[in-house]
Amino acid sequence: MPSSPAIDDYLKTIYHHTEWQNDRITPSQLAAELGLAPSSVTEMVQKLAAQDLVTHRPYGPIALTEPGRLRAAAIIRRHRLIETWLVREFGYAWDEVHDEAEVLEHAISDRLLEGIDERLGRPRFDPHGDAIPDAAGEVERVPFVLLASAPAGHTGRVLRVSDRDPDVLRAVEAAGVEVGADATVTDAATLRIGDVDVALPAAAADAVWLSA
Incomplete structure (x- = not known):
C-alpha cells in the first residue's frame, strides 16, 4: 500500500x-491525541475502514485489522x-528524540533501517522501554502494572517511562530512575x-510502568 504519513499517524496512534x-480508542480520544476536529477523524476512520486497516462502528471504539x-x-518499528x-550513536537525551524520529521515520530507506537495526544489535526496546516490533511485526512483552495502580510493597523492574511529557522524562531521569x-x-x-x-x-504515577 502506498506510503501516507497521515494514514501512518492514525494507525500509530491507534496501535499505541x-x-x-x-x-480500545474512541473517535473522540483519537481526535484529541491527533489534535484534529472530530469530523476530520470520522472521515479518515471511514477511509481506513474502507481500506481494511481498521474496524469501526458508528460512535464505537476503533480497532486495527491485521x-x-x-x-x-x-x-x-522505524520510529x-x-x-x-x-x-x-548521537548522544541525544531520551526527552529529545521523539520529534526527530517523527521526521526521520518517513525519510529513511528500508536498507538504512536494516543497517541501523543490525548496528544496534537488534534491540528489543527503545530508550523509553517501549517494545520495538521485529521485521515481522511481532513484539515481546511481559506482564506490567502502572505505578499508579501498584500497591505499596510491589517489587518489579521499571519497564517503561512514557515519552508523552518531556518534563516528566527529565524529572524521572533527574531522580535517578532508569528503564531496567x-x-x-x-x-x-x-x-x-x-x-x-x-x-x-x-x-510519574501515570507515566511509569513496572513488571507485574
Missing part, C-alpha cells in the same frame, strides 16, 4: 493506545529504532531503588 492498557496492525507495527539510534532498574513501590510518588527512596513528580 492499547500497548499499555486494554481499552493488515492495519502490521502497517502500524512497521512504522512504529523506535531511530529513537534508539539517536540516543546511542529494580524498584519497590513505597507509594505512587516514591520508589525504593537499592537502599535509596526516590521521590518522583506526581505525574
